[in-house]
Amino acid sequence: MVLYRVLSSSPNKPANALQSTLLNMQETIREPMVQDPTQFDVLVMPNLYGDILSDLCAGLIGGLGVTPSGNIGANGVAIFESVHGTAPDIAGKDLANPTALLLSAVMMLRHMGLHGHAKKIETACFDTIRDRKVLTKDLGGNSKCSEFTEAICQRMKDMD
Amino acid sequence: MAAHSAVLSASKIINPFWVGRLGNTAKVFGTTLISHRNKTSLTPPPAKYGGRHTVTLIPGDGIGPELLNHVREVFRFTCVPVDFEVVNVNSALETDDDMNNAITAIRRNGVALKGNIETKHTLPASVKSRNNVLRTSLDLYANVMHCQSLPGVQTRHKNIDIMIIRENTEGEYSSLEHESVSGVVESLKIITRNNSLRIADYAFKLARERGRRRVTAVHKANIMKLGDGLFLQCCREVASGYPEITFDSMIVDNTTMQLVSKPQQFDVMVMPNLYGNVVSNVCAGLVGGPGLVPGANYGHVYAVFETATRNTGKSIAEKNIANPTAMLLASCLMLDHLKLNDYASVIRNAVLTTMNETRLHTADLGGQGTTLEVVQSVMRVIQSKGQFTAEL
Numbered sequence: 001m002v003l004y005r006v007l008s009s010s011p012n013k014p015a016n017a018l019q020s021t022l023l024n025m026q027e028t029i030r031e032p033m034v035q036d037p038t039q040f041d042v043l044v045m046p047n048l049y050g051d052i053l054s055d056l057c058a059g060l061i062g063g064l065g066v067t068p069s070g071n072i073g074a075n076g077v078a079i080f081e082s083v084h085g086t087a088p089d090i091a092g093k094d095l096a097n098p099t100a101l102l103l104s105a106v107m108m109l110r111h112m113g114l115h116g117h118a119k120k121i122e123t124a125c126f127d128t129i130r131d132r133k134v135l136t137k138d139l140g141g142n143s144k145c146s147e148f149t150e151a152i153c154q155r156m157k158d159m160d
Numbered sequence: 161m162a163a164h165s166a167v168l169s170a171s172k173i174i175n176p177f178w179v180g181r182l183g184n185t186a187k188v189f190g191t192t193l194i195s196h197r198n199k200t201s202l203t204p205p206p207a208k209y210g211g212r213h214t215v216t217l218i219p220g221d222g223i224g225p226e227l228l229n230h231v232r233e234v235f236r237f238t239c240v241p242v243d244f245e246v247v248n249v250n251s252a253l254e255t256d257d258d259m260n261n262a263i264t265a266i267r268r269n270g271v272a273l274k275g276n277i278e279t280k281h282t283l284p285a286s287v288k289s290r291n292n293v294l295r296t297s298l299d300l301y302a303n304v305m306h307c308q309s310l311p312g313v314q315t316r317h318k319n320i321d322i323m324i325i326r327e328n329t330e331g332e333y334s335s336l337e338h339e340s341v342s343g344v345v346e347s348l349k350i351i352t353r354n355n356s357l358r359i360a361d362y363a364f365k366l367a368r369e370r371g372r373r374r375v376t377a378v379h380k381a382n383i384m385k386l387g388d389g390l391f392l393q394c395c396r397e398v399a400s401g402y403p404e405i406t407f408d409s410m411i412v413d414n415t416t417m418q419l420v421s422k423p424q425q426f427d428v429m430v431m432p433n434l435y436g437n438v439v440s441n442v443c444a445g446l447v448g449g450p451g452l453v454p455g456a457n458y459g460h461v462y463a464v465f466e467t468a469t470r471n472t473g474k475s476i477a478e479k480n481i482a483n484p485t486a487m488l489l490a491s492c493l494m495l496d497h498l499k500l501n502d503y504a505s506v507i508r509n510a511v512l513t514t515m516n517e518t519r520l521h522t523a524d525l526g527g528q529g530t531t532l533e534v535v536q537s538v539m540r541v542i543q544s545k546g547q548f549t550a551e552l
Contacts, residue, residue, distance in 0.1 A: 034420060034445030048380070051413045052438055059417035 033057070058083070065138045066129075068103035070111065078111050080104040094144045097136040099125060102152075124155040210241075213498050216265040216272035217244040221251055222472030224275015226480075227487040230535045231273065234488065237539050237550050240495065240503045245269060249290060251278040259290050263297050272464040273494055275487075276472045288335045291470065296329050298464070300457035301355060302362045303328040305440050305468040312516030313448040313525055322443055323372065323428045325363040326436025327391075328457055330355050333433045351387040351432060356394035362458075363395075363430035364402045375399065377409040378431035378439060391432055416442055444469045451483025451524045452515075454490035456497075465494040480530045483522040485511055488538065510541035 032039060033053070037060055043053065058067040064084035072078045082100030090096055102125055109118035128134060134151040135141025143151075217232075219225035235242055247265045249258040266272045277290040294300075303326040309318050336348035360377075367375050377395040381388035392409055399407035410418070412435045418425065419442050429439060444453045455468030467486035476482050488511045495504035514520050514537045521527025522534060529537075536552075543549050 032445070034442055035449060048434075051380075052416055055413035056416035056420055056442065059420035063417070063421065 033060075054083075063138070064100065065097040065136075066099045066103070068100055068107050070104065070107045072111070076111075078108070080108040080111070094146055095137060096145050097138050098145055098149060099129070120156055120159060121152070124152045124159065127155055128152050212241040212243055213271070213500075214243050214245055214269045215494065215498075216262070216269045216274075217246045218249055218262050218272060218274035218277070219246065220249065220275025220472070221278040222276065222474040222477045223482040224277075224472070226478060226531065227482060227484050228273065228275055230484050230531065231487055231491045234507060234535065234539060234542075235491070237552065238503060238507060238542055239548060239550055240500065240507075242495070242498070242500070244273075249277050251280060251290065254283060254287055256293075259293055263294060266294075266298060266462055266464065270462055271494060271497060272462075273491055274464060274466045276466065276470045278472045278474070285337070289333075292333055292335065294464070295457060298459055298462045299329065300459040300462060300464055301327065301329050301358055302458045303436060303440075304366070304456045304458065305443070305453060307440075307443040307447050307453055307468075309447055310452065310512070310515055312519050312521075313452065315446060315448055317423050317446055320423045320443070320447055322423065322426045323366065323370070324436065324440050324443060325359065325366065325428065325430045326440060327355060327359040327430075327432050328436075329433075331433030349384070349387055349434075351390050353390060353394060356391045356432075357398060360395040360398035360430060363428060364398055364405060367405050367428045368402060372405070372428045374406040374408070374427040375402075376415075376426060376429045377407070378412050378415050378429055378435050379409060380412050380435070381409075382411060388432065395430060412438065415439060419443065419446065441469055449483070449524050450486065451522065452485050452489075454486050454493055456490070456493050463494070463497050465490040465497075480532055481523045482531050483524050484531050484535055484538075485515060488535075506542055506545065506547050507538070510538045510545070513541050514538050 033056060037057070045053065054067075054069070055064075058064050061067065064082070067083060068080070069083050070078055070080040082104050084100055087096060103122065106118045106122045106125075109115070109121070128148065128151045129139065132141070134143045134148050136143060136145060136148055217228055219228050232244060245265055245268075247258075247262045249262055262272075274294075277294075279289040279291070303324075305324045305326070307320055307322045307324065309315060309320045330350045330352060332347070332349045334348055334350040336350065337345060339345045363375055366372075375395075377392055379388040379392050381392045395407065395409070399405070412431070415429075415435075416438065419439065423443070423446050431439060440455075441450075444450050447453065450467065450469040450471045450473075453468040455466055455470070457464045457466070467490060469486075473482055489508060492504040492508040492511075495501070495507070514534060518537055518541075519527075520529045520534055520537050522529050522531060539549075539552060543552070
């Protein structure tokens with residue numbers, strides 16, 4: 001059971017700062033992940049461990065309602081999706097949190113090279129959540145899905 | 161089952177030669193095989209010489225040797241009637257002689273306390289994990305870990321009280337892998353009805369004994385329909401015999417998510433080997449880290465005690481900074497197993513007093529105490545409670 005930890009190069013770090021560390025999942029991932037997850041950057045792993053760790057990390061950042069994901073295949077074929085369930089109990093009632101699907105769409109825009117648009121939508125979304133004025137029920141507010149979306153759109157208009 | 165017959169035939173071979181010394185052996189095995197049906201705890205081996213028990217001690221690698229030395233020191237100080245038979249295992253060797261010696265010693269004594277033996281990645285794949293070999297040879301089918309929030313330790317979540325029962329001998333740790341085609345490796349995950357029923361039975365019995373209300377089976381049966389499906393089915397069958405205990409199941413990825421957001425919802429959890437590894441490490445992290453939680457491995461005949469997360473702690477070895485709590489609490493579990501409950505309580509209370517009241521913490525808990533300071537504080541607390549002790 002090994003995980004490769006790759007510290008990816010950011011624009012500020014030179015390419016040769018790319019480091020990879022072989023980590024044993026038990027000794028260095030799960031406990032530190034629960035105790036100090038900020039030490040991790042990019043994690044690559046086989047299927048089952050990814051299933052477990054991705055849900056674990058989603059739990060750390062606020063749950064599946066805010067976690068985006070993408071499935072990348074060969075030749076640039078990709079499907080982006082939120083990984084939460086279908087939530088039939090709140091379907092059609094304008095109550096759901098659109099963040100997960102919205103951020104997945106942002107991932108899709110980045111995949112397509114539309115970085116400008118992606119950045120704009122992402123910033124507007126994060127700022128709306130940070131502001132805490134218009135939040136859906138799962139994040140502790142009592143706004144509707146449409147109100148939350150409208151708040152994001154308004155921010156983007158204000159950015160222009 | 162092979163382990164049972166091996167053990168019984170071994171006792172038949174040993175008996176004629178060691179009639180005087182091990183005349184009790186067949187009787188001990190006989191009584192344990194009957195008693196396990198009714199209780200999770202098995203009859204410990206009888207104390208042989210002057211009421212003193214002999215326990216196998218395997219120092220292991222990393223922080224194991226130093227922590228176990230501290231355990232021995234605390235036992236000496238508290239005049240615990242336990243003698244240790246030390247068996248060293250050299251993890252760098254490719255041969256199995258060391259492990260065979262250790263296993264024989266545990267068969268002889270029935271109980272062991274061990275540090276983790278390092279599995280070097282540089283050795284060939286044919287060399288199996290020594291810890292794994294020990295567990296399967298002795299058929300230590302249940303790994304039990306009790307994660308409780310400690311008042312003296314700062315954690316994000318409070319009021320956690322989870323018992324994790326992990327199947328310890330099969331599943332993804334069967335060490336059955338092959339490469340039929342170059343670049344394509346197949347690993348076999350083995351789930352058997354027998355072992356699944358056994359571990360589920362253990363979990364429900366333990367829950368009943370401890371007055372716990374709910375058992376949750378952790379699985380991935382939506383993907384591994386046959387493997388985990390069998391495990392889940394076995395759990396359901398056993399659950400039907402315990403109507404006072406609520407049984408439910410949860411998929412492993414959801415489980416880890418729930419654990420990091422709302423861990424208080426869990427009571428007793430039972431699961432196959434790999435998920436047990438994942439969940440027990442997450443829970444250890446939730447209550448304060450690997451230095452705090454003791455673990456126990458039980459079979460029908462033998463019991464081996466160690467730290468719950470089985471870390472070697474190579475990077476902090478011999479620096480006097482390791483947290484001795486987990487190993488000391490593991491030794492208390494061992495004393496409870498040997499029915500030396502009074503000694504277990506004294507040492508356990510002293511460790512918890514040092515942790516929660518004195519708040520002398522090692523570096524892993526954000527404190528500045530050294531291992532030695534914590535151990536000495538434990539011994540001072542033992543002395544102050546009026547316990548008959550040796551010299552400090």
